[in-house]
Amino acid sequence: MDASSPILLFDSGVGGLTVLAEMRKLLPDAPVIYAADMAGLPYGAKSEAEVAARVAGLLGRMAERYQPRLICIACNTASTIALGMVREVLETPIVGTVPAIKPAAAVTKTGTIGLLGTQATVRQRYVDDLEREFASDKVLLRYGANDLVALGEAKLRGETISVDDVARAASGLVLQPGGENMDTVVLACTHFPLLEPELREAFGQDVTFVHGAAGIARRIAHLVEGQPFTRAEPGLAVTTGDLADFERLASTFAQHGIERLERF
CATH class of the missing domain: 3.40.50.1860 (Rossmann fold)
Known part of the structure; x- marks a missing residue:
């Protein structure tokens, strides 16, 4: 396992920061990429077919580009609809988010x-x-x-x-x-x-x-237990939406050790 391989947290927006905050308490040294599908927000008003196709497609491309050690779908809507499909198509361990x-x-x-x-x-x-x-x-x-x-x-x-x-x-x-x-x-x-x-x-x-944020963080920590971590550079957050709007959240992301914001 490459020590710099990141944990990828995926959400429709920035709600997944609640999961990241809990994860940081358990895994302070873990490299993280936060992915926000701002162009697809909100998922809650979309059909099941739209959400499933979008989430599976995006996570497939992100897994290929970032080579994460684990993916957390930090979104209840995406998890309840697409978790099974994503697990079928990706070899990366997947942690979902389900109602507590x-x-x-x-x-x-x-x-x-x-x-x-x-x-x-x-x-x-x-x-x-x-x-x-x-x-x-x-x-x-x-x-x-x-x-x-x-x-x-x-x-x-x-x-x-x-x-x-x-x-x-x-x-x-x-x-x-x-x-x-x-x-x-x-x-x-x-x-x-x-x-x-x-x-x-x-x-x-x-x-x-x-x-469920604390429980999700514990599940992630359990799955990566014993793996080496190296945070060689500041964390990264990517958005599918407008980067200028995303950059308005720079100070919020910085509180979680994420200082680079990019468009996916």
């Missing part, structure tokens, strides 16, 4: 769990399977809040967002029948933890928020 229904079922006291994701994520059979396996004796309320993705992106860019905007985008979850009993919310999109302070204010302090 299992830990939510373990902590809920009322037995009512909210699942806040994109529209594409919450309708997937993958989610049905997770509910059946880990929360069959619970009530799982689902809501696709696509507008939260844009709000998370805006917040990272330093734009002003309001609690009212966040509450409005997520209100469809709590307004469902039984929503008043909900005490645990799964943030099933890597963008959504960026908005946790606003969501907490909107939903109330008695609601527990659960997301």
